[in-house]
Amino acid sequence: MTVPHARTSATRFPVAVDAALRAAGWEPGRWDMRQAEIWADTLRAHTSPAGHTHALFPAAVEAWAEFGTLHLVPGGPGREIEPSALRVDPMYGLHAARTLGDLGRALDSQVAPLGAEVPAEGGAEDEAALLVVDAEGRVYALDHTGDWYLGADFDAALGVLLTGVRPERLGVR
Numbered sequence: 001m002t003v004p005h006a007r008t009s010a011t012r013f014p015v016a017v018d019a020a021l022r023a024a025g026w027e028p029g030r031w032d033m034r035q036a037e038i039w040a041d042t043l044r045a046h047t048s049p050a051g052h053t054h055a056l057f058p059a060a061v062e063a064w065a066e067f068g069t070l071h072l073v074p075g076g077p078g079r080e081i082e083p084s085a086l087r088v089d090p091m092y093g094l095h096a097a098r099t100l101g102d103l104g105r106a107l108d109s110q111v112a113p114l115g116a117e118v119p120a121e122g123g124a125e126d127e128a129a130l131l132v133v134d135a136e137g138r139v140y141a142l143d144h145t146g147d148w149y150l151g152a153d154f155d156a157a158l159g160v161l162l163t164g165v166r167p168e169r170l171g172v173r
Contacts, residue, residue, distance in 0.1 A: 012155060016075055020162050024070040036064035039090050043112070052097035055110035059137040063114055063154045064090060071118070078164015085118040086131060086161055092116040093130050096142075100132060103147065106170075109134040114154070117141065117161065131157070141167065 011018045011028070040061055043054040067088040074083035093100060093113020104111040114131040129143035131150075139157035141148040148167040150157035160167050 014159055014163065017155075017158050017162050019075050020072045021070070021158070023075070024072045026067065026070055030067075031065050032068055033061075033065045035068050036061050039064055039068070043090060043094065046094055046097065048095070048097045050098060052101055054093075054097050054100065055104060055112050055135070057110055057112065057135045059135060060090070060112035060114065060133050063133055064088070067154065072158070072162060074162045074164070080166040081164050083164035084129075084161040086115055087118055088115040088131075090114060092128075093132065096130060099130075099142065103132065103140070103142065104134065107134055109136060109138075111135075111140075114139065117143075140170070146170065 013021060040056050044056060047053050068090075070088045071085070072088070073085045077083070090113040092115055096113065100111045100113065111132050111134050114133050116131055117129040119128045129141035129148070132140050132142065133154065134140070137153045139150040139154055141150055141161075147170040149170055150160045150167050159165065
């Protein structure tokens with residue numbers, strides 16, 4: 001019997017996460033810096049009507065380079081809640097510069113978009129969570145119900161999303 005959160009000896013990910021990554025086309029060593037730079041340039045050039053801009057930093061660019069354009073789909077039922085499918089594409093957050101700036105100030109860090117949870121079949125696009133990363137590499141989800149901590153890095157966040165582990169809601173300070 002395979003334990004869903006066990007790690008294989010050949011990968012840094014739990015088995016279920018590794019399977020979803022490979023089904024989406026990821027493999028160790030994947031690195032598309034050209035696409036990551038296109039996204040960085042697009043975000044850098046965007047200014048909201050109120051003058052808000054996006055923060056850019058290595059943790060975001062590295063996540064885009066390794067995982068960008070992937071559409072990840074969970075392979076089974078969740079451990080605590082329904083697992084989430086996601087797309088790694090920071091353009092989901094292009095028009096959220098003010099929201100990300102506000103979250104960054106609350107976290108005392110900079111925040112950049114990573115992608116979005118893809119709604120379940122029949123779900124509304126505006127109910128999808130925006131996935132973001134801070135300058136330290138921590139990952140969060142922002143949706144209509146609140147802001148959620150997904151993990152200390154993107155690897156951990158993938159485990160939470162794809163295996164249905166209940167994320168921690170950010171509290172009010």
